[in-house]
Amino acid sequence: MNEQRGGVFRRLFNPFYTMAGGAALGTGLAVILATAFLAAMSHSHVDGVLDFHSGLDAPLWVYPFEGIVNWLSMALCVWAAGAIASKSRIRAIDVFGTQALARWPMLIAVVAALLPGYTRFSEALLTIVTDSRFARNPAAFGELLAEAGVRGIDIAMFGVTAVAVLVAIVWMVALMYRAYAVACNVRGARGAASFIPALLVGWVVSKIVILAVFYGTGALGATLPEPGTPLFDVGQKGSEYASLLTSGQFDEAVAQFDDVMARDIPADRLKTLWDGVAAPLGAFVGHGAPRVEQRGAMTSVYVPCIYETGRFDVQIVFDDGGKVAGLWNKNFRDGENNRPADAGSGGEAQ
Amino acid sequence: MDQQSGPQRRLPSACPSCQNRLTVRRLECSDCGTAVEGAFALPVLLRLTAEEQEFVTRFVGASGSLKQLAKEYGCSYPTVRNRLDALIERMATLGQDAEETDNGNE
Numbered sequence: 001m002n003e004q005r006g007g008v009f010r011r012l013f014n015p016f017y018t019m020a021g022g023a024a025l026g027t028g029l030a031v032i033l034a035t036a037f038l039a040a041m042s043h044s045h046v047d048g049v050l051d052f053h054s055g056l057d058a059p060l061w062v063y064p065f066e067g068i069v070n071w072l073s074m075a076l077c078v079w080a081a082g083a084i085a086s087k088s089r090i091r092a093i094d095v096f097g098t099q100a101l102a103r104w105p106m107l108i109a110v111v112a113a114l115l116p117g118y119t120r121f122s123e124a125l126l127t128i129v130t131d132s133r134f135a136r137n138p139a140a141f142g143e144l145l146a147e148a149g150v151r152g153i154d155i156a157m158f159g160v161t162a163v164a165v166l167v168a169i170v171w172m173v174a175l176m177y178r179a180y181a182v183a184c185n186v187r188g189a190r191g192a193a194s195f196i197p198a199l200l201v202g203w204v205v206s207k208i209v210i211l212a213v214f215y216g217t218g219a220l221g222a223t224l225p226e227p228g229t230p231l232f233d234v235g236q237k238g239s240e241y242a243s244l245l246t247s248g249q250f251d252e253a254v255a256q257f258d259d260v261m262a263r264d265i266p267a268d269r270l271k272t273l274w275d276g277v278a279a280p281l282g283a284f285v286g287h288g289a290p291r292v293e294q295r296g297a298m299t300s301v302y303v304p305c306i307y308e309t310g311r312f313d314v315q316i317v318f319d320d321g322g323k324v325a326g327l328w329n330k331n332f333r334d335g336e337n338n339r340p341a342d343a344g345s346g347g348e349a350q
Numbered sequence: 351m352d353q354q355s356g357p358q359r360r361l362p363s364a365c366p367s368c369q370n371r372l373t374v375r376r377l378e379c380s381d382c383g384t385a386v387e388g389a390f391a392l393p394v395l396l397r398l399t400a401e402e403q404e405f406v407t408r409f410v411g412a413s414g415s416l417k418q419l420a421k422e423y424g425c426s427y428p429t430v431r432n433r434l435d436a437l438i439e440r441m442a443t444l445g446q447d448a449e450e451t452d453n454g455n456e
Contacts, residue, residue, distance in 0.1 A: 020427055088431065088432065094426075
């Protein structure tokens, strides 16, 4: 059997010519565990058959769990595809073993993610995209990067890692197809036509299983909310929003308005409304514990604002996207006519 | 050239000119010189390539064990299995061709 090109080329692009079955399974599982160990060092997640993401810290068990789920999802789907498309007898050990071994290029991705510049840039990116200054002025991205301490060399390392990850994923998919072709004896048009659906289904299955376990166990610091509840901690969000108001950051407060609020309440009007209530009460002392009420798609958070000589509750209404759809306090007054004013359509009198 | 020594000859199964199937027309005894002439079809096994014939020989020598054969060839079990499946298909095709030719000759 000398039709295969030998040596290094074959080992890199078709290791299954010489290795399948139990040997491939043992080697592949060792590679998956090594990948998990290295991924944990850089907080990188292979959180799907074709996925690679970085930045989120997680318990140690998460990393090998991701690798095992990816392997099993793909192997089961390929096994099913082979049972339908192949005329040969298929050994399960060959399918599972070769699919495990096919994941070895992800080692390249997790090693590249260890570059310090990549981690620095990734973490800065996560911080910047949630910064209200970036939301108001995307052109400030460069300044925000500099503020986060990101240098040119960090951006270069990020670029190198991104290319390495892309190469690793493409290489891995090529190996997964080759593994399928050898283990199930399916090639050509029939091989491609049966492999592609198996790959897509395997990918979806892996994502569903991984996300279900993570949300179910809170492993990544989040749990699945009850149906109908907003997908963010409203009490915390309400308190943070009230802090913007009590500290006079009205521009940042207006940046979180929905479209209607933003059109009707510019920052200077919001300042007028707020100062009309807060200024007579003296110096700000602190916030009390927020109280949350849910009405349909809207969530109201009542945040006690405590001042030197008095206190009041501000009602902040969030829509299901986290935007401020209403802002209310019974003492808000329209500056011109001194009649009661509500900042928005979602509030109600206290 | 002495027929008993010299380079080893392989029995061709296809015409070197037009690639059609060859048939045996004459068989001769090397001891007494008796010759038999006719039209004899080559068996399927003899129409395989040298590499395929070697595979079959080794397969029989390994008592039909694909595991053993994989070790001998230094490749994986599914690689050998796939090779065997391809050979089975080829032999079935050669056998069908032979039948069609025989039916045509009748």
